[in-house]
Amino acid sequence: AQRVTQPEKLLSVFKGAPVELKCNYSYSGSPELFWYVQYSRQRLQLLLRHISRESIKGFTADLNKGETSFHLKKPFAQEEDSAMYYCALEGAQKLVFGQGTRLTINP
Amino acid sequence: ETGVTQSPTHLIKTRGQQVTLRCSSQSGHNTVSWYQQALGQGPQFIFQYYREEENGRGNFPPRFSGLQFPNYSSELNVNALELDDSALYLCASSLDGGPTDTQYFGPGTRLTVL
Numbered sequence: 001a002q003r004v005t006q007p008e009k010l011l012s013v014f015k016g017a018p019v020e021l022k023c024n025y026s027y028s029g030s031p032e033l034f035w036y037v038q039y040s041r042q043r044l045q046l047l048l049r050h051i052s053r054e055s056i057k058g059f060t061a062d063l064n065k066g067e068t069s070f071h072l073k074k075p076f077a078q079e080e081d082s083a084m085y086y087c088a089l090e091g092a093q094k095l096v097f098g099q100g101t102r103l104t105i106n107p
Numbered sequence: 108e109t110g111v112t113q114s115p116t117h118l119i120k121t122r123g124q125q126v127t128l129r130c131s132s133q134s135g136h137n138t139v140s141w142y143q144q145a146l147g148q149g150p151q152f153i154f155q156y157y158r159e160e161e162n163g164r165g166n167f168p169p170r171f172s173g174l175q176f177p178n179y180s181s182e183l184n185v186n187a188l189e190l191d192d193s194a195l196y197l198c199a200s201s202l203d204g205g206p207t208d209t210q211y212f213g214p215g216t217r218l219t220v221l
Contacts, residue, residue, distance in 0.1 A: 004149075006149075009147075032207075043110075043111075043212050043213065043215070044150070044199075044212040045211075045212065046209050049207075051207060086149050088149075094140075094152040094163050094165060095140065095150075095210065096152065097142075097149030097151070098149050099147070100149050
């Protein structure tokens with residue numbers, strides 16, 4: 001069965017501090033993994049996908065197949081990073097989301 | 108390029124009734140997916156349509172059904188509404204639904220079942 005777990009519902013860090021949002025997955029095949037973000041009063045949008053190996057808004061995520069993790073990281077948090085973040089896995093023609101982590105960046 | 112739109116924004120129904128939610132995909136996007144997002148949860152996949160055919164389904168009962176039309180619009184129909192159907196319903200469109208495609212989400216329809 002496909003499953004995505006985000007163990008932290010809430011995460012609060014200070015501006016300029018490093019951020020790490022955790023994501024673990026369960027999938028028997030070769031997963032495609034994504035991070036989606038929802039800023040206040042905006043719609044859900046793609047932040048990054050592991051297949052692109054890109055850095056978006058300073059965020060990166062590395063797929064660790066041994067630990068079945070896809071943690072999202074940013075070295076220096078900014079106030080505009082405050083948002084809801086969802087990790088998602090694509091497999092068997094469907095996208096499975098985690099419960100989400102609400103990230104708050106304190107000034 | 109226009110974004111994905113959904114209507115209505117909010118809807119209140121009573122238990123046992125039927126509801127139709129609408130989505131307008133981005134032009135040229137052949138795939139539309141529907142999700143249910145309960146309060147405090149991540150979106151949960153309901154089903155996907157590709158070129159007017161159902162192309163995948165999540166763990167939802169048959170009273171959840173859909174249609175996709177050639178003009179890039181689609182519908183989610185829910186029969187015999189239950190209290191637990193109260194949620195935000197999201198649609199997302201993409202070019203061909205493959206893993207390298209980006210899904211573009213609409214703003215959602217909030218359904219309340221009383």
